[in-house]
Amino acid sequence: MIVLQVVLLIIKIVLLIAILMGGFAYTMLLERRLLGFFQLRLGPNRVGPGGLLQPVADGLKMVLKEDLMPAGADPFVYRLAPVIALFTALCVDAVIPFGAPIHVFGLTVNLDIANPSIGLLIAFAFSSLGVYGLVLGGWASQNKYSLLGGIRASAQIISYELAMGLSVMGVLMMTGTANLEGIVLYQKHHGWLFFPQIIAFIIYFITAVAETNRTPFDLPEAESELVAGYHTEYSGMRFASYYIAEYINMITVSGIAVTLFFGGWLGPWLPPIIWFFIKVAIFLFIFIWIRATLPRFRYDRLMNFGWKVLLPAALIYFLGTAAFVSGLI
């Protein structure tokens, strides 16, 4: 029985990584095509029908590129940094439930790798480690643009992580559990948490864009000022690792937003897992839409916005939720 469970676990891990890699490849293609349409051009449509094989071509190109390292770089840290970025991005997804438990051959299979009682905190713990990939990569490259990108990344992510943590506290207080499956099941009986927690959701979404370094918060890799920021010196698969990590982080924060505020896999008619993917896909579209629409923040405004607007707003809403849950108002 234990052997069966271990085999099942390994299958689930491999499947999850495969789904995330596939998700990355086609999110990137979707982004390039959508950005094309937003800018009144077609985007990549030459490889395969409608450009559907473009990710394969991109992957092949990345594998065949020469792997360069700057002469002054710190070899160990330089190689370690992209691994940290990709590893932490993949780990967060292990606790997100992709669908209701399914029954196959008399076995109950949970559609997540692990279901710890503090799943949300585990997800936050892993995502808080992701910034090391950026900082260390920027430092190890021994390039001033990379270093500036890495330093910007650490300042930005620390600043926005606080507001992000506070914004999900309301969900924890209302559901009374930090287990992600428990949070979804609460919404089955009480409706989506998006409605009572709308301000918290808005704060969560803004900080999520900032945590994934997407436009308009892409200051760590601002190409007009810093060449490419922390990954300026990287090439080949190491560069691709950073790229994959960014897109998988995008999928992850969307998955957490769906789980916390939009009822996770819940929905009528369609199978649960399809609902989950539809909701995540809508979020990914919004991410791309924002990138095509908004210009980059200026650095002082980024800091002011994070510390003077988002953090107090999240704190006030958090206290309000606490008063509501405890019955004061």
Place this chain on the structure above:
Amino acid sequence: MIGFVILAIIALGGGIGVIVARQPVHSALFLIMNILALAIFYILLSAEFLAAAQVIVYAGAIMVLFLFVVTLLTAGKDDREPKENLAGQRLTAGILAVLVGGGLAVVGVLYPSRAIGLGLPHNFGNLRGMGVTLWGPDFIYLAAVALMLLTAAVGVLVLNRPRRQVKPAPRLEERES
């Protein structure tokens, strides 16, 4: 037991690495390794909340701040062995460390039941246990620590305020309009 030994080696290796590494960023990485090993120790004690808090607070926030400062200050600096100013401090520190370690070992052997904790309290270190401890009987300590930290933060702001009233430069927003 095997897990404990492996983790102990990793944690000790991290601790030694912090001191031995000459490059400050490497020291910080060893410290992170030590912190993560401690987090897994907490999980082995089924203190999952402590483990998550350890990673979020120490590895995810404090060490990132450390790295922020270290990368900012040491980029491109010379990382050779610095000249020692205090002669004999290594010897003194080594003797003191051996004495402390030996003392602890003697106490541990002589009074095994007191030196090594016997069992863990109910709900040790999980979400409910921590909440009950912090908001129940020990709330007064939590409030005291919070007050102290607040005082420290306010103190930093007060100490760093500009001495003389200089006419403030026009803010960027005003300049633009």
